[in-house]
Amino acid sequence: QRPAAIVSPIAGTTRDVLEVALNIGGYPVLLSDTAGLRDTSDSVEQEGVRRARQRVEEAHLSLVVVDLTQLPSEPQRVPVFLKEHLRSILEHPTLGQESVLILNKSDLVSAEHKQRVESSLQMEADLPLVCFMSCHTRDGLEDLLTLLQGRLKILCGDPLMGSPSLTQTRHRILLQKTAQALQEYGQYRDLDLVLAAEELRLALGSLGRITGRVDPEEILDLIFKDFCIGK
Ligand SMILES: Nc1nc2c(ncn2[C@@H]2O[C@H](COP(=O)(O)OP(=O)(O)OP(=O)(O)O)[C@@H](O)[C@H]2O)c(=O)[nH]1
Ligand SMILES: [Mg+2]
Known part of the structure; x- marks a missing residue:
């Protein structure tokens, strides 16, 4: 929960993969921040996007961050928009099972709009887990960490159960x-x-x-x- 990457309003800021080791609920996690997956004519950014895709392939879990203010204004159009967006950035559809969709910048939309978007996504079976948050106000950060902890428990196994822990x-x-x-x-x-x-x-x-x-x-x-x- 410390600033690690350069943040700027200019799209295409991150190019190199930036790695941070984290402890999430006792699980050792290597978090990689990558370039945003978008079409670009800048050759350096293209290399960043290539590295990002490679990292997505290798990752156990990918966090797809989407700007809430860039979603369609009518909430009922949001699920289709997000599915198409995911399809365009994740090459393998099965990755949907191993990703978490983070709808960021919740501080910039009204509470009612956020609620309506949330309701429109509730019945969607073929979307990954969705989490609303604001990196500015940190709203939703605790919920995201709890959600990640739940996913890590499934991915790594519960250390309090099964044979790997040295109980004997x-x-x-x-x-x-x-x-x-x-x-x-x-x-x-x-x-x-x-x-x-x-x-x-x-x-x-x-x-x-x-x-x-x-x-x-x-x-x-x-x-x-x-x-x-x-x-
Ligand atoms: N209001 C608001 N602004 C945010 C939030 N999160 C990020 N921003 C702003 O959005 C802009 C882009 O942030 P970055 O962290 O550089 O975004 P990124 O997705 O890493 O972008 P690239 O590295 O260019 O792919 C910056 O101006 C941030 O200050 C948020 O939760 N609320
Ligand atoms: Mg960045």
């Missing part, structure tokens, strides 16, 4: 042993291959007791094959 003492101890053995391996690696290999075996053994997937013979075969040590 046995797992914690075995992981500590794994880390310790890997550290020793690092120290022996350039000094003594046999001791280094033994530490690797110990590390895999500890890890394997959690995952249940260790085949020492297979690992030893690999070590002996790669390091040419006689069996």
Whole structure:
């Protein structure tokens, strides 16, 4: 929630991809601000748009920011306008499932207009999640963060559920042993291959007791094959 990008009234200000690491509800997020996806004759901006599209392809979630004041004045025309807009900027229609539509500059429209636009979008099944906000007044920012947190929970899994969290003492101890053995391996690696290999075996053994997937013979075969040590 700090200013990171250059902001100006001139369209086409952002060209390079600007990345900021964020913590949203405990999830580590890499947020990329890109050039706006629009047709342009400026070759530098064209490169910015190409990079932006590439980033959209790679992203787990894309936030599409639209200026509320640029939407049709009749609210009933807004859903079709937004669908066409999304189709024109997102090459793959399935991206609609992984995007959030942010209608920005809510401070510049009346509360009634915002309400009417919101109602016109409520029944739309084939639009992404929609969020109203104002970067100027910060209105809607908390709602956006809550919405993102919900999406991240689905994308990354709930850390309070399932196996990845270290809830069992046995797992914690075995992981500590794994880390310790890997550290020793690092120290022996350039000094003594046999001791280094033994530490690797110990590390895999500890890890394997959690995952249940260790085949020492297979690992030893690999070590002996790669390091040419006689069996
Ligand atoms: N009133 C109002 N103005 C805003 C808001 N958000 C951004 N602006 C203004 O809109 C203009 C464009 O903002 P930018 O952040 O540069 O927009 P952008 O989408 O990154 O644009 P490009 O980098 O050129 O693609 C600036 O003059 C901002 O001050 C808002 O919520 N309310
Ligand atoms: Mg920008």
